[in-house]
Amino acid sequence: MLEYAFSDIISGYFEFPTENARRLLPGHLEPIELHHGASVLSIGVFDIKESPVGPYRSVSLSVLVVPLVKGTGGETMPNSAFYPFLCGTNRPEPRALAIEHLHLPHWTEDVQIALEREARSVRSSVSVGGESILDLTITDYQWSEAHHLYQCFSKDSTGAYLAGIRTVGEFSDHQEETGQLRLHDHPFNAGLAIPDVYEVPLQESWLRAGTQAFESLVQLQPV
Amino acid sequence: MEAAQKNEVKSTFTDYDYSNFYYGAGDDPLNVLPAFMRWFEDALPNGYHIYSEPLATAPTTRVVVRSNKTGQLREMLNLASYNYLGISYRDEVKQAAIAAVEKYGLGASGSPILSGTFDVHEELAEAVAQFKGKEAAILFPTGYSANVGFISAIMRSGDNIVLDQYSHASIVDGAILAKSKTTFFRHNNALDLERKLSGMKGKKLVVVEGVYSMDGDICALPEILDVAKRHGARILIDEAHSTFLFGPNGRGVAEHFGLDKEVDFHLGTFSKSLGGQGGFVCGSRDLITYVAGFGRSRFFSCNLAPMIASGLLAGIKIVEAEPELRAKLWSNVAYLRRRFAEEGVDIGKSNSQVMPVHVNNDAKVFAVASKIQERGVFLQPVTYPAVPKHKSRLRISISAAHTTADLEEAMKVIAGVLREEGISKQ
Numbered sequence: 001m002l003e004y005a006f007s008d009i010i011s012g013y014f015e016f017p018t019e020n021a022r023r024l025l026p027g028h029l030e031p032i033e034l035h036h037g038a039s040v041l042s043i044g045v046f047d048i049k050e051s052p053v054g055p056y057r058s059v060s061l062s063v064l065v066v067p068l069v070k071g072t073g074g075e076t077m078p079n080s081a082f083y084p085f086l087c088g089t090n091r092p093e094p095r096a097l098a099i100e101h102l103h104l105p106h107w108t109e110d111v112q113i114a115l116e117r118e119a120r121s122v123r124s125s126v127s128v129g130g131e132s133i134l135d136l137t138i139t140d141y142q143w144s145e146a147h148h149l150y151q152c153f154s155k156d157s158t159g160a161y162l163a164g165i166r167t168v169g170e171f172s173d174h175q176e177e178t179g180q181l182r183l184h185d186h187p188f189n190a191g192l193a194i195p196d197v198y199e200v201p202l203q204e205s206w207l208r209a210g211t212q213a214f215e216s217l218v219q220l221q222p223v
Numbered sequence: 224m225e226a227a228q229k230n231e232v233k234s235t236f237t238d239y240d241y242s243n244f245y246y247g248a249g250d251d252p253l254n255v256l257p258a259f260m261r262w263f264e265d266a267l268p269n270g271y272h273i274y275s276e277p278l279a280t281a282p283t284t285r286v287v288v289r290s291n292k293t294g295q296l297r298e299m300l301n302l303a304s305y306n307y308l309g310i311s312y313r314d315e316v317k318q319a320a321i322a323a324v325e326k327y328g329l330g331a332s333g334s335p336i337l338s339g340t341f342d343v344h345e346e347l348a349e350a351v352a353q354f355k356g357k358e359a360a361i362l363f364p365t366g367y368s369a370n371v372g373f374i375s376a377i378m379r380s381g382d383n384i385v386l387d388q389y390s391h392a393s394i395v396d397g398a399i400l401a402k403s404k405t406t407f408f409r410h411n412n413a414l415d416l417e418r419k420l421s422g423m424k425g426k427k428l429v430v431v432e433g434v435y436s437m438d439g440d441i442c443a444l445p446e447i448l449d450v451a452k453r454h455g456a457r458i459l460i461d462e463a464h465s466t467f468l469f470g471p472n473g474r475g476v477a478e479h480f481g482l483d484k485e486v487d488f489h490l491g492t493f494s495k496s497l498g499g500q501g502g503f504v505c506g507s508r509d510l511i512t513y514v515a516g517f518g519r520s521r522f523f524s525c526n527l528a529p530m531i532a533s534g535l536l537a538g539i540k541i542v543e544a545e546p547e548l549r550a551k552l553w554s555n556v557a558y559l560r561r562r563f564a565e566e567g568v569d570i571g572k573s574n575s576q577v578m579p580v581h582v583n584n585d586a587k588v589f590a591v592a593s594k595i596q597e598r599g600v601f602l603q604p605v606t607y608p609a610v611p612k613h614k615s616r617l618r619i620s621i622s623a624a625h626t627t628a629d630l631e632e633a634m635k636v637i638a639g640v641l642r643e644e645g646i647s648k649q
Contacts, residue, residue: 015407030246035388036395037405066246069258077239077258141613147234175611203612 002101002214005050006169008115009208010122010138012179012201013064014041020193021063024085026155028220032064034202040064041197042082043136043181045124047115053093057113059126059134060087060104061191067151068162078164081151085191088113088126088133102217103154103161107188121179122206132184138204139178146171146207152214160220169210179204236266237586242608268292270589273596273603281312282498284624288601299601300633302619304498307468307576308541308548309624311498316537323533331526335362336515339526347532348503350539355466355474355489357505361514362532364524366463366492367393369502372520373490374430374459375400376513382426385419385456387411387442389435394461400519403428410435413446420454427456433465433476437610437618439573441465444480452485459488463502464577466491467542473549493531497538501527552576552623559621559630566638567647571616579605579616580637582646588615591644598636 021031021039031039042062049055067081087104088111089095098104109128116123120140126133150165179201183194239262247255263271272291279287279296282304289296310316323343333339344362352360363369374397378384382403386394389410398405406423409415420427429451431442442460451458462475470478477486488506493499504514516522542548556576563570569581582588585606592604595617606615617637621630641647 032242035407036399038407067243068248069244069246069255070248072257075258077234077243077262079234079238174613176613 001216002052002097004048004212004214006210006212007047007049007208008117008122008206009044009046009169009210009212010124010136011042011044011205012136012138012181013203013205014043014181014200015039015198015202016041017193017196020191020196024063024191025065025083026160028160029063029083029153030066032066040202041192043134045113045115045122045126045136047113048094051094051097053091053097056089056091056094057115058087058089058094058098059111059113059124060084061189065153076149078151079148081153083153083155086188088128088188102152102163102214103156103158104152105154105156111188126188128186128188131186133186133188134184135180135182137180138201138206139174139176140172140206141174141176141204143170143172145169146210162218162220164215166213166215167207167210169207171205171207171210173203173205175203177201235586236262236269236271237589237606240606240608270593270604273589273592282306283309283312284622284626284629286601297596297599299596299599300629302600302602302621302633304622305464305495305620306498306624307464307496307552307620307622309498309622310496310538310541310548311534313538313541315541316534319537320530320534323530327529329530330528333525334522335524335526336522341526341529341532343529343532343536344526347527347536347539350536351491351503352505354472354539354543355491355505356472356483357489357507359508359511360503360505361511361518361521362527363502363504363518363521364527365500366494366502367396368520368524369490369492369504370394370461371397371400372518372522373488373504373514374398374428375519376517377488378403378426378428382428383423383456385416385423385427385429387431387435389432389437390430391432391436391461391463394430394432398430411440411443411447413443413450416447417450417454420450420456423454427451427454428459429456430459430461433460433462433469434575434577436464436577437605437616438571438579439575439577440571441469441476441479441574444476444482444486448482448485457487459490460486461490463490463492464495464575467496467539468549468552468576473542473546493535493538496542497535499535499538500531501535548623552621555621555623555625555627555630558627559634562631562634563638566634568634568638568641569647576621578619578621579610580619580641581614581616582641583613583615584646585613585615587644587646588617591640591646592617594640594644595636598640600633600636 018039046058062082062084067078088107114125123137152163244259286301331339348360370393378401380402384398384403388407465476477483493501588604
């Protein structure tokens with residue numbers, strides 16, 4: 001089981017066209033639709049203070065997908081599920097670990113991730129070699145302790161996988177539409193039709209001072 | 224690191240909702256049931272029992288409701304039914320329906336294009352068209368089928384349908400059935416509509432609602448119509464919650480803004496202001512003739528029961544003869560809005576007879592609604608995902624039949640519970 005301790009994880013959820021989501025997803029995954037024709041792009045920035053490879057920062061672009069509900073007795077219901085279609089890290093070691101253990105697709109160079117914390121917001125700027133990729137601002141709402149289960153799907157040339165992520169930490173989420181996203185014209189964002197991605201998040205979440213534990217990876221049936 | 228020990232998942236029923244159980248794993252469509260039922264059996268006694276509680280009396284201002292939790296019958300002040308003009312239980316309406324049962328029996332026994340059209344259906348369609356000031360009208364068995372049937376009757380694959388993001392499910396489902404490209408614009412935001420329509424090629428239909436049913440705010444029709452016309456889009460207004468109420472003659476929000484003739488398609492229901500059943504579309508005779516042939520939700524449904532059509536005809540006559548009903552409704556709305564403001568109760572942007580009482584606490588809203596019901600006021604909570612996170616609310620409907628004493632009683636119970644729960648501002 002991979003375990004991480006984080007200072008902050010900020011996530012913005014943005015409406016974008018389902019046809020774009022389907023281009024990014026493998027055939028066995030179904031995007032969550034906010035309403036007909038509109039799926040959800042999740043952009044997460046992670047400030048990890050402790051991990052098997054030390055502290056690091058990462059960014060992930062994901063599509064929210066339908067969770068896998070097995071219907072077995074005693075099953076813990078996931079709070080949500082996502083398919084990261086591109087991640088970036090600021091050091092090679094965490095990148096190698098995530099590729100090897102979680103089969104997550106990564107930008108091959110180090111990315112720079114700046115975080116500016118204000119009392120009620122965090123602004124993150126992500127770049128590569130001085131070229132901007134994205135700027136994400138997330139605001140807070142009310143804080144409470146959260147114990148969540150997320151499902152993380154992945155797929156590469158070796159197969160399709162699912163990892164449960166048990167997350168504990170101080171948690172705030174809301175739909176006040178006070179955050180902001182700017183996606184820059186950069187190859188990192190090549191999978192997205194940028195003009196069609198809403199710049200205001202439909203939902204913003206912020207986890208702080210917590211831990212994430214990745215359950216053993218499950219290989220899904222060939223699809 | 225102690226993550227493994229600490230990372231036990233803890234949840235309550237409000238952490239999940241129906242959207243979590245849309246799909247199950249594997250090839251059997253029933254695989255999702257065990258997980259769904261585990262959640263639902265927790266949700267039911269802890270909050271969801273407040274939905275679908277059966278009424279044992281007519282939906283007047285006082286109703287007898289059987290509790291899903293205790294099985295007890297309770298008399299409550301009714302703030303949950305539509306029936307905005309208090310018409311469905313008027314003697315004239317009931318007698319018309321009873322006479323129709325004697326004459327025609329229970330139902331229409333056929334599709335409207337085959338054997339299911341009766342003389343009362345034709346009279347009702349004519350009466351609606353006349354009331355709305357249009358050439359013709361066509362009836363549908365429900366408001367839902369009116370949107371689904373009309374939108375899919377006139378729009379095709381490759382066309383564009385542009386919807387307000389708060390559109391009713393029947394409008395969205397109509398767009399899906401039409402197989403058109405569907406785009407949403409920000410609620411009541413003409414600037415965002417402009418952005419969405421810019422550069423859009425081909426046939427375009429913009430759909431708005433007269434009154435939005437979760438927030439009770441009315442459509443920003445002048446601005447939206449201006450944008451739609453400049454981009455060559457046709458516009459449909461769903462006046463489910465506004466026909467028979469708004470405008471000098473009660474025709475709806477389009478008439479209220481003096482834009483009745485500029486709007487291309489007018490849709491409405493009989494289930495809200497009249498407390499009956501069914502939907503309709505008004506327009507030119509050519510349009511209605513076309514929709515009669517292409518509106519599949521009508522074509523392939525049994526027609527409205529003749530007794531309903533007869534009762535609705537009597538209801539429309541009351542609306543025409545008694546404009547004071549609308550005046551009383553708006554007086555009631557103004558009274559309750561003022562009293563809520565005085566008591567620090569937040570009803571958001573509502574400017575209609577539909578008022579959302581904002582609780583803004585998704586975990587607490589069920590307990591708040593239950594407490595209000597225990598004190599004798601019948602209403603229901605609305606929570607995520609029907610409304611945004613932390614925007615949970617109690618949805619109430621005002622009727623012309625409510626007395627000032629009814630409204631004062633309701634206000635005191637609601638404001639009192641919100642104060643006790645630390646929700647209202649005072």
